[in-house]
Amino acid sequence: MSRLNRRYALFAWxxxxxxxxxxxxxASAATEFxxxxxxxxxxxxxxxxxxxxxxxNKAVVYIFIAAIVTTLVVTMIARTMRxxxxxxxxxxxxxxxxxxKDNITDGNLDPKMAAxxxxxxxxxxxxxxxSNMIGYIPLPFNTEHTMTILGLELxxxxxxxxxxxxxxxxxxxxxxxxxxxxxxxxxxxxxxYVRGWVPSGxxxxxxxxxxxxxxxxxxxxIISLSVRLYANILAxxxxxxxxxxxxxxxxxxxxxxxxxxxxxxxALAVVFFLFEIGLVATLQAFIFCTLxxxxxxxxxxxxx
Amino acid sequence: MDPSIILAAADVETAAAYAExxxxxxxxxxxxxLAALGTGIGLGFIFGKTIEAxxxxxxxxxxxxxxxxxxxxxxxxxxxxxxIAGLIAFFV
Numbered sequence: 001m002s003r004l005n006r007r008y009a010l011f012a013w014x015x016x017x018x019x020x021x022x023x024x025x026x027a028s029a030a031t032e033f034x035x036x037x038x039x040x041x042x043x044x045x046x047x048x049x050x051x052x053x054x055x056x057n058k059a060v061v062y063i064f065i066a067a068i069v070t071t072l073v074v075t076m077i078a079r080t081m082r083x084x085x086x087x088x089x090x091x092x093x094x095x096x097x098x099x100x101k102d103n104i105t106d107g108n109l110d111p112k113m114a115a116x117x118x119x120x121x122x123x124x125x126x127x128x129x130x131s132n133m134i135g136y137i138p139l140p141f142n143t144e145h146t147m148t149i150l151g152l153e154l155x156x157x158x159x160x161x162x163x164x165x166x167x168x169x170x171x172x173x174x175x176x177x178x179x180x181x182x183x184x185x186x187x188x189x190x191x192x193y194v195r196g197w198v199p200s201g202x203x204x205x206x207x208x209x210x211x212x213x214x215x216x217x218x219x220x221x222i223i224s225l226s227v228r229l230y231a232n233i234l235a236x237x238x239x240x241x242x243x244x245x246x247x248x249x250x251x252x253x254x255x256x257x258x259x260x261x262x263x264x265x266x267a268l269a270v271v272f273f274l275f276e277i278g279l280v281a282t283l284q285a286f287i288f289c290t291l292x293x294x295x296x297x298x299x300x301x302x303x304x
Numbered sequence: 305m306d307p308s309i310i311l312a313a314a315d316v317e318t319a320a321a322y323a324e325x326x327x328x329x330x331x332x333x334x335x336x337x338l339a340a341l342g343t344g345i346g347l348g349f350i351f352g353k354t355i356e357a358x359x360x361x362x363x364x365x366x367x368x369x370x371x372x373x374x375x376x377x378x379x380x381x382x383x384x385x386x387x388i389a390g391l392i393a394f395f396v
Contacts, residue, residue, distance in 0.1 A: 227381075228381040231381070232381070235384060283376070283377050287378070
């Protein structure tokens with residue numbers, strides 16, 4: 001597919017998604033728009049293992065899509081690589097690779113650690129990036145609002161991101177935490193590693209309180225790493241939701257007021273949408289991986 | 305203003321329910337707003353210092369900018385800690 005065709009395909013997709021706005025509301029099972037249901041996670045397939053809810057819901061489907069898309073796209077591009085870049089796709093991928101390799105991994109880790117951990121950090125980057133970006137493509141997974149077309153009850157198109165749910169960033173953050181503690185213990189041994197948390201020069205009774213603060217800081221790292229990604233994406237989606245109609249519905253200012261407000265917030269929604277896909281999605285993936293590299297380096301560094 | 309609100313507020317239980325809702329809403333609004341205040345100051349510092357650094361040493365522009373985005377993302381995240389704390393206050 002040429003570049004032009006691909007652009008048309010994306011445009012056509014958005015047109016299809018937007019055209020469902022004109023499906024008469026009589027066909028829609030939900031007669032009124034309730035923005036608070038956008039982030040609800042009704043189970044598609046209920047699974048319960050040992051009392052733990054493991055249902056397949058919207059967030060899980062998004063994670064599956066992100067994983068499949070990441071694997072397929074990257075494998076496809078890797079298979080069609082040329083020594084001399086012919087397509088813009090390859091040039092883009094090379095820029096992304098250089099960002100992951102030179103900027104994130106080699107910029108923060110020493111060569112031996114960089115070689116060992118580049119696959120992990122690169123995978124993290126691509127997975128988070130794809131999860132974020134898929135979140136800005138309208139997909140038909142909104143079962144809160146259904147529409148009836150030709151007698152079939154179909155879910156409507158909506159924006160949702162796997163990373164707008166605390167579960168996925170928290171899992172990734174826990175993986176990173178386990179990874180860097182493991183690496184630190186492997187490099188120094190358990191006792192020396194924990195002793196290394198306390199800065200050299202601290203002696204006597206001050207070791208206890210400082211160690212406590214350091215332990216707390218390691219716990220806070222998990223929270224800050226996961227909440228940063230989660231809250232950025234969630235806030236972005238909330239902003240799009242409110243600007244793209246939620247505010248108008250909640251305020252309910254009559255026909256003329258709603259029209260003026262809707263046009264103003266609609267224009268703002270487009271601006272925020274471009275801001276989100278242009279900066280936030282990539283920047284959050286970048287920051288997550290950079291911090292992963294910094295934590296890994298901090299765990300094996302000789303002096304604290 | 306609907307006078308029935310005043311009448312309803314005279315009822316102690318309804319008043320308490322209203323007060324709780326109001327307190328939660330204020331918690332969310334004030335928490336996020338104050339967090340945004342601090343984050344705004346922090347972001348201003350980062351971009352201001354970047355402009356200063358680039359105008360002093362234009363040849364280091366790309367290097368300074370990559371550090372700037374790191375600082376931007378780390379600082380920007382603080383508003384979201386306030387926002388999440390506000391959401392917890394609002395819903396839990």
